[in-house]
Amino acid sequence: MSSISKKEYFEFGPWLTRIGGAEDIPEQFASVKNEILGGTFMFKIPRNIDRSSAKEGMLLYDVIISIDDVYFKKFTCDGEKVESSNIALKDIVYLQYEINLLYGELILAAESEKVEIIFNTVSSDLIFEVVSFLRKHYVVGKAMIDLDKIEEKEVEESFLYRSLLIRERAGEKIKIVAYQPFMELKKGEATNIRQRLSLYQEPVLQDSMFLTNGRELGILTRVKEVKDEIESDYGYRHTYIPLENIKFLSMKQDEQLNNLDILRILVNDYEVEVRVGENFAVDALIRLQKR
Numbered sequence: 001m002s003s004i005s006k007k008e009y010f011e012f013g014p015w016l017t018r019i020g021g022a023e024d025i026p027e028q029f030a031s032v033k034n035e036i037l038g039g040t041f042m043f044k045i046p047r048n049i050d051r052s053s054a055k056e057g058m059l060l061y062d063v064i065i066s067i068d069d070v071y072f073k074k075f076t077c078d079g080e081k082v083e084s085s086n087i088a089l090k091d092i093v094y095l096q097y098e099i100n101l102l103y104g105e106l107i108l109a110a111e112s113e114k115v116e117i118i119f120n121t122v123s124s125d126l127i128f129e130v131v132s133f134l135r136k137h138y139v140v141g142k143a144m145i146d147l148d149k150i151e152e153k154e155v156e157e158s159f160l161y162r163s164l165l166i167r168e169r170a171g172e173k174i175k176i177v178a179y180q181p182f183m184e185l186k187k188g189e190a191t192n193i194r195q196r197l198s199l200y201q202e203p204v205l206q207d208s209m210f211l212t213n214g215r216e217l218g219i220l221t222r223v224k225e226v227k228d229e230i231e232s233d234y235g236y237r238h239t240y241i242p243l244e245n246i247k248f249l250s251m252k253q254d255e256q257l258n259n260l261d262i263l264r265i266l267v268n269d270y271e272v273e274v275r276v277g278e279n280f281a282v283d284a285l286i287r288l289q290k291r
Contacts, residue, residue: 002027009056016043016123019064026061028077032084036075039066041130045117065117067130069137072108074115087112092138093245093268095131099124100223100235106131109270131240132171135216139242145214145288147175153284155179160236161209161220168211174218178210178284180276185226186258202229205260208274212288217241217265225275226260241267246289251282 004027011017019025019042025033026044036042045063054060064075072087087110096107099121106117106127119127152175157165168174185203205226211218223235247266254260254275261280265272276282 005057008060009054012046012054012060013051014046014120014122016045016119016126017061018043018126019066025064026059026077028059028079029064029075029082032075032082035073035084036064036066039068039073041065041067041133043126043130045119063117067133072110072115072134085113087115089134089137090140092134093270094239094241094272095134095138096237096239096272097127097131098223098235098237103235108134109267111268114270135240139215145212145243147173147212147214150175150177150212150214150288152176153179155181155209157209158182158207161207164220164236164238168218172213174211174213176209177212177288178281180205180208180274180280182207183259183277184229185260187256203227203257204229205275205277206233208276210285212243215242217243217246217285217288219272219274221274226257239272241265241272243288249282249286249289251276251280253278 004023007023008026017024019036022033022037025036029036043065044061045065047060047062059077059079062077066073066075070089072089073084075082075084087108091111093109093111098105102121104119104121104124104127106119108115155176183205185205187203203226206222206224208225209220211220219239221237222233223237224231224233227233245267247268250264252262252264254262259278261276261278263274263276263280263282
């Protein structure tokens, strides 16, 4: 058994693994080794198998990501052949990641395709680095709004958002432009016994926050935007959209909850939805779009 296979086997786990050199590239990807090593960020994604099922020499990683200043490159292997796809960073339409206990998901939406990467949140620091790197490159040349001319919304942040804002503000200047506070929701009229019983389960809308650094709209939401009052939710979702990519904003009333609206953000050919209250100040976001 080769030294690469042995090293790979002993390091294998459910987390993303950085690639520091040729010794970290699975033997199944040898034909594209030089393409992979040209990246600034390189990491491999493990197959969804139990550690106890792993064997030396078997395909343990079936996806490798390599990112440089121009391209996001994805290499996949089915055990026999390797396929690759490239996305130009300038073609990225929006970025989104979700953190929910041990489950993580990164979404990269581009003109040509949408890439979804599932990861164990032990790897969160790597994902944060990747997102930061991508954001520095996908808005190059896009117009910048003067932050000093934007009125900041004063809010009472939750402990979670306060912690996230500290991390965001450590890297750049940002302003809060809109905020949806936690609120109770009202169900429509019950039409049968089952629905009438469900009226006693109080639904609530969790808080969400809308930020800007002058080039992007950042949206912080909880994983369960709407939930039962006693239901737990330990996750959050962070979305980044370049302002120039926002084509249209609209509000649509929810069909089941009387005081709940759906904020619909048309981002090129994609649509991002956020649940908000019926009195949400969408004008603050529209003004960003029109500047």
